Amino acid sequence: xxxxxxxxxxLSAVGxxxxxxxxxxxxxxLNHVWQAGHTQIYPELVKMAADGLVEAEAEGARGRxxxxxxxxxxxxxxxxxxxxxxxxTIRSEPALQAFLLPLLDDPDQAxxxxxxxxxxxxxxxxxxxxxxxxxSFGRYALSLGRAQVRTGLAWAEETLADLRKRxxxx
Amino acid sequence: xxxxxxxxxxLSAVGxxxxxxxxxxxxxxLNHVWQAGHTQIYPELVKMAADGLVEAEAEGARGRxxxxxxxxxxxxxxxxxxxxxxxxTIRSEPALQAFLLPLLDDPDQAxxxxxxxxxxxxxxxxxxxxxxxxxSFGRYALSLGRAQVRTGLAWAEETLADLRKRxxxx
DNA sequence: ATGTTCATGTAAGGCGTTACATGATTCA
DNA sequence: TGAATCATGTAACGCCTTACATGAACAT
Numbered sequence: 001x002x003x004x005x006x007x008x009x010x011l012s013a014v015g016x017x018x019x020x021x022x023x024x025x026x027x028x029x030l031n032h033v034w035q036a037g038h039t040q041i042y043p044e045l046v047k048m049a050a051d052g053l054v055e056a057e058a059e060g061a062r063g064r065x066x067x068x069x070x071x072x073x074x075x076x077x078x079x080x081x082x083x084x085x086x087x088x089t090i091r092s093e094p095a096l097q098a099f100l101l102p103l104l105d106d107p108d109q110a111x112x113x114x115x116x117x118x119x120x121x122x123x124x125x126x127x128x129x130x131x132x133x134x135x136s137f138g139r140y141a142l143s144l145g146r147a148q149v150r151t152g153l154a155w156a157e158e159t160l161a162d163l164r165k166r167x168x169x170x
Numbered sequence: 171x172x173x174x175x176x177x178x179x180x181l182s183a184v185g186x187x188x189x190x191x192x193x194x195x196x197x198x199x200l201n202h203v204w205q206a207g208h209t210q211i212y213p214e215l216v217k218m219a220a221d222g223l224v225e226a227e228a229e230g231a232r233g234r235x236x237x238x239x240x241x242x243x244x245x246x247x248x249x250x251x252x253x254x255x256x257x258x259t260i261r262s263e264p265a266l267q268a269f270l271l272p273l274l275d276d277p278d279q280a281x282x283x284x285x286x287x288x289x290x291x292x293x294x295x296x297x298x299x300x301x302x303x304x305x306s307f308g309r310y311a312l313s314l315g316r317a318q319v320r321t322g323l324a325w326a327e328e329t330l331a332d333l334r335k336r337x338x339x340x
Numbered sequence: 341a342t343g344t345t346c347a348t349g350t351a352a353g354g355c356g357t358t359a360c361a362t363g364a365t366t367c368a
Numbered sequence: 369t370g371a372a373t374c375a376t377g378t379a380a381c382g383c384c385t386t387a388c389a390t391g392a393a394c395a396t
Contacts, residue, residue, distance in 0.1 A: 002266055003383080009270045020347050033265040040384065042349060062347050062392050081270050081283060086263035088294050089356095093256035095203040095318075096172055099311035100179045100251050109252060117256060124258050141269035144325045148265075151321040155314045173355080190375050210356060212377060232364050232375050346393075355384075365374070 001080075003044055006034045008053060008077040011069040013137050016057065018064050019045050029138050032128055032145030048073070094120065094152060098159075107167040111160060118156035125149045171250075173214055176204045178223060178247040181239040183307050186227065188234050189215050199308050202298060202315030218243070264290065264322060268329075277337040281330060288326035295319045 010025050011017060017025070022045075023038040036044075045067055048054045053073035057066040069077075094117045104110045128146050180195050181187060187195070192215075193208040206214075215237055218224045223243035227236040239247075264287045274280045298316050 001382095002261070002263060005270075006266060009266075009273065012273055018347075019349095030266075030269060032260060033269050034261050035259055035384090037385080038348080039350085039386080042347095063349095064347060077270070077273070081267060081274065082279060084263075084267075086267055086287060086290060088264075088290055089205050090202060090262075091172070091204050092260075093172060093254075094258075095311050095314050096176060096179075096200075097251060097254075097256055098314050099200060099203050099308050100175070100247070101310045102307055103179065103182055103247070104251065113251060120256060120258055137272055138269050140271045140329060141265050143329075144265050144268050144322070147321045147325055148318060151317045152314070155317055159310060159313075171355095188375075189377095205356090207357080208376080209358080209378085233377095234375060342396085344393100344395080346391100348390080348392105350387105350389080352387085353385090355382105357380100357382080359378105359380085361378080362376080363374100364376105365372100367372080368370090 002034060003036055003040065004048060004053065005077060005080050006030055006036070007041065007044065007048065008069055008073050011054065011067060012074060012077060016066045016068040018066055020064070022067075028131065030141075032124075032149070033138075033141050098155075101159075107163050111163050111167070114156055114159050114163065118153065118160065121149055121153040121156060125153060172204060173206055173210065174218060174223070175247060175250050176200055176206070177211065177214065177218065178239055178243050181224065181237060182244060182247060186236045186238040188236055190234070192237075198301065200311075202294075202319070203308075203311050268325075271329075277333050281333050281337070284326055284329050284333065288323065288330065291319055291323040291326060295323060 006026070007022060010022055010030070014025065019038060019042045023036075023041050026034070026036055026041070045054060045056075049056050049067070052070060053076060054067045055070055057068060059065050097113055097117060101110050101113065104113070125146070128142065128149060131142065176196070177192060180192055180200070184195065189208060189212045193206075193211050196204070196206055196211070215224060215226075219226050219237070222240060223246055224237045224239055227238060229235055267283055267287060271280050271283065274283070295316070298312065298319060301312065
């Protein structure tokens with residue numbers, strides 16, 4: 001259901017757009033919040049049009065279809081935002097690897113794992129830092145996303161220090 | 171694939187266990203890292219047994235089946251931990267709501283949304299604080315999980331302060 | 341002419357959620 | 369006897385990923 005909401009939110013924020021545009025926006029502005037590729041977005045827009053949440057406008061150059069949010073779509077969006085209790089479901093592969101770390105007897109191996117996690121967080125942080133302020137629309141989510149990644153990075157640094165201390169007790 | 175890994179990790183850490191046990195462990199120790207209910211776990215264990223990663227032992231009382239990790243299972247687990255580049259895929263409903271906040275013109279409405287997010291993070295933090303040290307097996311993941319939740323909570327507090335300032339400019 | 345970007349889709353298969361369904365054991 | 373807990377599963381449906389497939393327009 002949240003994919004719909006994300007699409008409605010983008011349409012509401014940036015105005016009419018094609019599936020292609022929305023896929024780009026996803027990558028550049030919602031990336032740290034929700035993920036979806038064009039193969040998920042195109043069919044979903046068709047369903048949303050069938051449900052009256054968006055309207056497909058006349059095709060333009062290169063088969064381009066422009067979608068616009070409807071009043072009904074805006075209503076659904078606002079209702080979700082105002083009423084929906086956000087689920088705390090989490091599936092984090094870095095955290096799963098962190099969970100499994102004690103299985104590695106060799107501290108050097110554990111260090112390698114954490115170094116890889118650290119590199120991933122770092123790359124992600126750089127990616128977020130390059131995001132355009134973008135009319136500052138996504139500012140709240142961006143500050144949350146950045147903080148979360150920085151937290152992951154800090155955890156990695158601390159854990160590395162800890163593991164290195166254990167490796168060389170003296 | 172990660173569900174398998176999580177199950178192999180638990181079996182490796184706590185020894186032979188039933189699907190029921192594993193579902194409980196999931197809830198009490200992997201909760202902030204990965205989520206899965208018994209309806210996902212039971213069929214997965216059957217598949218894993220077919221793939222030779224675990225062995226189902228004789229049935230006990232009340233139809234209980236005990237699973238043990240095999241050498242092949244341990245190999246897969248260690249390989250994943252050592253080689254797998256963790257995916258950064260994230261789908262966070264709180265963050266999606268944060269993203270959409272600027273759509274609300276009324277600051278009071280925005281405040282309500284953030285207050286609900288804050289309450290959810292707070293509840294989650296209390297839940298984590300009640301977790302048993304549990305032989306401290308999940309210690310690294312727990313510290314990461316706690317830090318992540320605290321970050322979300324801090325974001326909510328800051329955002330509330332910011333929104334309240336905007337509401338009453340004087 | 342060739343490569344890149346724009347633009348759209350389908351299909352198969354796996355992962356995840358919710359609802360449904362059953363029955364034994366233990367404790368009050 | 370009745371309620372709670374232990375213990376297992378199936379089915380339907382929806383969400384997500386990966387791979388496949390097509391073609392127009394534009395820049396070099």
